[in-house]
Amino acid sequence: MASADVSQPSPEDEEARLLAAFAAGDHAAAAVLTDRLTPRAFGLALRLTGDRAEAEDIAQEAMVRLWRMAPDWEPGTAKVSTWVYRVVTNLCLDHKRRRRGRDGALDDAPEPADEAQSAADQMQDAARSSALQGALDQLPDRQRLAIVLRHLQDLPNPRIAEVMEISVEAVESLTARGKRTLTRLLAGRKEELGYEDD
Amino acid sequence: MTEDDDFDRQLGPWIAAARREDARLPEGLTARILADAGQVQAEWQARAYAAAPAVRVPIWRQLLSALGGMPVAGGLMAACAAGIWLGAAPPQGFDPLGYVVNSSSALTVYSELQNTILAEEGY
Numbered sequence: 001m002a003s004a005d006v007s008q009p010s011p012e013d014e015e016a017r018l019l020a021a022f023a024a025g026d027h028a029a030a031a032v033l034t035d036r037l038t039p040r041a042f043g044l045a046l047r048l049t050g051d052r053a054e055a056e057d058i059a060q061e062a063m064v065r066l067w068r069m070a071p072d073w074e075p076g077t078a079k080v081s082t083w084v085y086r087v088v089t090n091l092c093l094d095h096k097r098r099r100r101g102r103d104g105a106l107d108d109a110p111e112p113a114d115e116a117q118s119a120a121d122q123m124q125d126a127a128r129s130s131a132l133q134g135a136l137d138q139l140p141d142r143q144r145l146a147i148v149l150r151h152l153q154d155l156p157n158p159r160i161a162e163v164m165e166i167s168v169e170a171v172e173s174l175t176a177r178g179k180r181t182l183t184r185l186l187a188g189r190k191e192e193l194g195y196e197d198d
Numbered sequence: 199m200t201e202d203d204d205f206d207r208q209l210g211p212w213i214a215a216a217r218r219e220d221a222r223l224p225e226g227l228t229a230r231i232l233a234d235a236g237q238v239q240a241e242w243q244a245r246a247y248a249a250a251p252a253v254r255v256p257i258w259r260q261l262l263s264a265l266g267g268m269p270v271a272g273g274l275m276a277a278c279a280a281g282i283w284l285g286a287a288p289p290q291g292f293d294p295l296g297y298v299v300n301s302s303s304a305l306t307v308y309s310e311l312q313n314t315i316l317a318e319e320g321y
Contacts, residue, residue, distance in 0.1 A: 043220035
């Protein structure tokens with residue numbers, strides 16, 4: 001009797017399998033992929049654009065593009081999530097080009113709050129998140145993308161290198177410079193934003 | 199301590215706040231993305247249906263189907279053969295054409311024909 005294969009497929013392999021199932025007509029596969037990929041697409045778009053409404057549109061557009069290319073997906077060529085990150089990045093760059101020349105960033109209404117957080121905590125979160133966004137917006141595009149992927153999306157440097165199509169060394173250089181700038185920009189706001197209370 | 203750890207320690211509250219905000223998806227976004235997925239699948243199905251080669255049904259098969267299929271066609275052919283046979287070799291004393299012309303109905307023709315056959319056979 002052949003021994004059972006105990007190796008578990010990686011999340012990336014699982015995503016490719018789900019995409020193939022979707023292309024074959026399995027709608028349940030779309031639900032699983034949506035749960036996995038939408039938060040990442042939305043989170044990246046939000047930090048690159050600083051605009052919740054635009055980030056929502058970009059996340060939806062990226063997922064539609066994923067559905068449409070599903071029949072043409074070639075397993076082993078790339079990771080599905082890496083592909084989504086690239087599409088989101090490109091859509092955000094397009095958004096930035098379109099917005100160039102307009103005044104300031106739009107201030108969006110916050111989403112329904114997490115009931116587990118107190119109102120004071122939510123306000124402090126919003127203030128800190130906004131401060132971080134303000135600092136991120138001052139970084140060059142590539143530094144901002146590398147920082148967001150590394151510290152908000154928790155991607156390891158080799159994956160960031162895949163998404164950005166650069167070397168791991170270049171990723172390390174971008175994140176190092178970005179971190180120095182962010183630390184400097186936010187250093188003076190610790191007390192203002194209640195850092196000392198944490 | 200790595201550079202990343204140091205960064206997380208210094209900017210931890212900002213990063214954590216941003217992560218919590220990022221995790222709050224806009225209301226209805228997931229439903230809209232799933233609706234898009236369903237629409238894309240429906241488009242594929244419609245295209246596959248339209249691209250399928252049309253099944254060409256021969257005219258004789260369409261006629262056969264309109265008549266009611268093989269059993270009905272078989273009965274019709276038998277009736278036609280009987281009619282031709284009667285027309286070509288009618289029983290003695292029976293003029294089918296005259297009956298068709300002079301009789302008021304097919305029932306009369308049939309009745310006369312039956313009487314003629316019975317008389318020939320001595321009934």
